[in-house]
Amino acid sequence: VTGARAREQVRVTGVVQGVGFRPFVHRTATALGLSGFVLNDRHGVLAEVEGDARAVDEFARRLVEDAPPRAVVGEVRRRPTAPTGERGFRILASLPAGGDAPRTPVPPDTALCADCRRELFDPADRRYRHPFITCTACGPRFTIVERLPYDRPHTTMASFELCPACRREYDDPADRRYHAQPLCCPACGPRLSLRRSDGSGVDADDDASLRAAVADLWAGRIVAVKGLGGHHLAVRADDPAAVERLRARKRRGDKPFAVMVRDLDVAHRLAHLDDPEVEALDSPAAPIVLVRRRGAPRPGVVVAEQVAPASPLLGLLLPYTGLHHLLLADGPPALVMTSGNLAGEPIVHDDRDACDRLLGDLGDTLLTHDRPIRVPCDDSVVRVVDGAVVPLRRSRGYAPLPVRLPVPVPPTLAVGGDLKAACCLATGRDAWMSQHLGDLQGPAALDALERTVATMSSFHHIDPRRTVADRHPRYLGARWAHRRDPATVAVQHHRAHIASLLAEHGVGPAVAVCGVAFDGTGFGDDGTVWGGEVFAGTVGALRRVGHLAPHRLPGGDAAVRHPARVAVSLLLDAGLALTDDLAPVAALGDDLAVVVRQLEAHSHCVPSSSMGRLFDAVASLTGLRHEVTFEAQAAVDLEAAAASWDGPTPRYRFEVDDTLVASPHDLLREIVTDLRRGVAVAAVAAGFHRAVADLVAVWADRVGLEVVGLSGGVFQNAVLTSAAVRCLRRAGHRVLTHRVVPPNDGGLALGQVLLGALGSPSSAR
Ligand SMILES: [Zn+2]
Ligand SMILES: [Zn+2]
Numbered sequence: 034v035t036g037a038r039a040r041e042q043v044r045v046t047g048v049v050q051g052v053g054f055r056p057f058v059h060r061t062a063t064a065l066g067l068s069g070f071v072l073n074d075r076h077g078v079l080a081e082v083e084g085d086a087r088a089v090d091e092f093a094r095r096l097v098e099d100a101p102p103r104a105v106v107g108e109v110r111r112r113p114t115a116p117t118g119e120r121g122f123r124i125l126a127s128l129p130a131g132g133d134a135p136r137t138p139v140p141p142d143t144a145l146c147a148d149c150r151r152e153l154f155d156p157a158d159r160r161y162r163h164p165f166i167t168c169t170a171c172g173p174r175f176t177i178v179e180r181l182p183y184d185r186p187h188t189t190m191a192s193f194e195l196c197p198a199c200r201r202e203y204d205d206p207a208d209r210r211y212h213a214q215p216l217c218c219p220a221c222g223p224r225l226s227l228r229r230s231d232g233s234g235v236d237a238d239d240d241a242s243l244r245a246a247v248a249d250l251w252a253g254r255i256v257a258v259k260g261l262g263g264h265h266l267a268v269r270a271d272d273p274a275a276v277e278r279l280r281a282r283k284r285r286g287d288k289p290f291a292v293m294v295r296d297l298d299v300a301h302r303l304a305h306l307d308d309p310e311v312e313a314l315d316s317p318a319a320p321i322v323l324v325r326r327r328g329a330p331r332p333g334v335v336v337a338e339q340v341a342p343a344s345p346l347l348g349l350l351l352p353y354t355g356l357h358h359l360l361l362a363d364g365p366p367a368l369v370m371t372s373g374n375l376a377g378e379p380i381v382h383d384d385r386d387a388c389d390r391l392l393g394d395l396g397d398t399l400l401t402h403d404r405p406i407r408v409p410c411d412d413s414v415v416r417v418v419d420g421a422v423v424p425l426r427r428s429r430g431y432a433p434l435p436v437r438l439p440v441p442v443p444p445t446l447a448v449g450g451d452l453k454a455a456c457c458l459a460t461g462r463d464a465w466m467s468q469h470l471g472d473l474q475g476p477a478a479l480d481a482l483e484r485t486v487a488t489m490s491s492f493h494h495i496d497p498r499r500t501v502a503d504r505h506p507r508y509l510g511a512r513w514a515h516r517r518d519p520a521t522v523a524v525q526h527h528r529a530h531i532a533s534l535l536a537e538h539g540v541g542p543a544v545a546v547c548g549v550a551f552d553g554t555g556f557g558d559d560g561t562v563w564g565g566e567v568f569a570g571t572v573g574a575l576r577r578v579g580h581l582a583p584h585r586l587p588g589g590d591a592a593v594r595h596p597a598r599v600a601v602s603l604l605l606d607a608g609l610a611l612t613d614d615l616a617p618v619a620a621l622g623d624d625l626a627v628v629v630r631q632l633e634a635h636s637h638c639v640p641s642s643s644m645g646r647l648f649d650a651v652a653s654l655t656g657l658r659h660e661v662t663f664e665a666q667a668a669v670d671l672e673a674a675a676a677s678w679d680g681p682t683p684r685y686r687f688e689v690d691d692t693l694v695a696s697p698h699d700l701l702r703e704i705v706t707d708l709r710r711g712v713a714v715a716a717v718a719a720g721f722h723r724a725v726a727d728l729v730a731v732w733a734d735r736v737g738l739e740v741v742g743l744s745g746g747v748f749q750n751a752v753l754t755s756a757a758v759r760c761l762r763r764a765g766h767r768v769l770t771h772r773v774v775p776p777n778d779g780g781l782a783l784g785q786v787l788l789g790a791l792g793s794p795s796s797a798r
Pocket of ligand 2: 195197199219
């Protein structure tokens with residue numbers, strides 16, 4: 034049965050370049066007996082198909098339903114044209130960018146696929162042990178793109194000319210490497226080289242370089258490894274002295290290192306993993322997944338205590354390039370893999386920088402190659418909460434996937450916060466969050482911000498007409514924004530957190546919400562430090578309707594580093610005597626007198642409604658931690674204690690007054706009483722978490738709106754988030770939590786974009 038002959042132009046938008054979409058279109062059209070062509074252009078993919086009218090319909094249906102796994106199909110628009118009698122189906126060269134704004138997203142980098150992994154370890158395959166093996170389903174994308182549209186001449190692979198065998202694969206529609214832009218092989222691809230700090234090394238020889246790197250890793254040396262979006266510093270995870278040396282060289286304090294493990298079997302030996310965690314580890318984004326460490330690892334694999342000192346969580350990731358797979362197959366089964374940089378500085382991605390900065394001062398050996406990294410991009414970090422992946426750092430594997438905004442915005446740049454910085458460019462209903470930029474202290478970080486904004490502007494052809502930044506007068510990113518654009522719109526930190534959550538859930542200004550923002554520090558409308566806030570209203574008009582009763586941070590930043598100081602401040606406010614049996618009192622020792630004097634004289638005492646600091650105070654009160662060397666360290670300990678408790682949970686309560694101000698004083702007195710009675714620290718920690726979850730529910734109840742959003746860094750806490758969501762759902766609320774951008778300051782810029790468009794947030798008190 035044949036229908037009428039038809040020809041249609043079919044345009045597909047979304048993430049459709051660099052994901053094997055044109056080969057897929059070719060296969061689909063050929064299978065349906067259609068003729069025509071397909072090409073990439075600045076809007077996405079354009080095809081024309083001609084043949085049986087019903088086959089054309091079927092073609093349009095399959096484009097959506099059978100799209101390649103890494104594609105994100107936006108719109109499919111069809112326009113009938115006159116049949117030309119064309120024969121055969123062809124893939125045509127990309128149309129150049131230019132003219133009006135292109136909207137084609139660059140795809141993220143993707144972990145090595147199962148097919149390529151099989152070939153990598155198959156001695157009969159011509160890419161056996163080829164570190165740069167890749168196909169249309171996997172490999173580098175974002176980090177090699179020079180400009181759009183995404184095509185080999187526009188990537189850092191442009192200088193590697195395809196050999197005849199690779200060229201055949203590239204041109205063969207039946208091959209799974211058909212038009213795979215980073216395609217290469219041992220004959221035509223990049224080459225590994227190795228440098229040692231003593232001047233020895235290997236030049237342009239994959240096998241010899243790998244053998245030397247593997248030997249150095251086994252010997253406990255620190256090896257800088259050039260990866261997709263930058264350099265890692267790698268060291269065997271079971272060698273305490275080697276890990277300690279890396280920690281000292283990076284000046285990293287106690288902050289846990291991530292560990293790359295050979296395979297899931299090794300991961301299971303080191304940590305308790307549930308199915309969603311396994312899925313996250315093994316996903317194409319291959320992020321670092323924070324998982325619960327086993328008390329006693331199973332035999333066969335050891336991770337030295339120095340990798341994550343006293344931490345109940347371990348950040349694990351699987352190898353995601355051919356090079357990583359080879360290193361872990363031949364080398365130690367578990368490697369510390371940390372960004373190649375000093376603590377807080379941007380990741381090193383430039384080859385000259387790598388030689389200067391990574392060899393000697395930080396690393397003993399540099400394993401490098403001759404494919405440049407165009408866009409630096411750190412590993413992403415996620416955590417699974419109640420079975421769902423929550424991003425804690427959204428970078429490699431996710432950036433630069435766009436986020437669909439609930440309302441259109443003019444071309445906007447939002448610079449985010451100073452810590453865990455990420456910026457955002459947006460226009461219309463599309464927003465592109467940048468990769469993770471680190472902390473903005475230091476000139477190198479501001480340069481990275483500047484370069485990222487330039488790269489993103491050119492990728493997405495956005496010339497921002499509006500700039501949005503945090504209201505904090507001392508944020509370096511905000512100052513940078515004001516220098517660039519004196520008309521920069523300043524928005525309040527915690528409203529931006531709530532707005533980022535609403536943005537990722539597509540909640541626009543038609544819906545009034547109750548938003549709870551808990552974090553460590555943010556600049557409030559009244560110039561004090563906020564961080565335990567509840568808002569009500571629509572996204573552009575979020576009124577602060579309640580908050581945690583302000584406490585004082587004696588010594589300002591010193592109080593952030595010393596939770597014992599905050600604990601003492603709160604104990605005094607709660608009317609408790611500072612007796613020696615109280616852990617923070619004992620911990621402060623001689624400093625106690627200084628802190629008390631500061632509090633009595635109200636000098637250097639910053640008022641704050643920060644929930645993060647209250648978590649710190651309770652961690653100190655329970656004797657878990659009195660001093661921190663990285664953000665949220667005390668809160669992580671308190672959460673771990675709470676998670677370990679399975680007995681009856683004590684009931685503590687915040688007092689909430691008519692103006693929705695919540696005082697923790699009763700709660701602190703009860704906790705002190707319980708600790709003196711010998712109630713287990715884990716039970717107290719669990720009781721405190723439950724009290725905070727109850728507080729969220731009480732606030733939501735008083736505000737009386739159906740939709741409740743939870744944002745801010747404190748909601749990285751799985752015990753708290755899970756308890757709060759449970760309480761709220763039981764009370765009939767629809768609860769929003771983060772799935773796309775981090776609840777911490779890494780998601781801030783997305784909210785800033787929305788607030789920049791939807792009104793003057795500082796006037797909406
Ligand atoms: Zn592959
Ligand atoms: Zn080749």
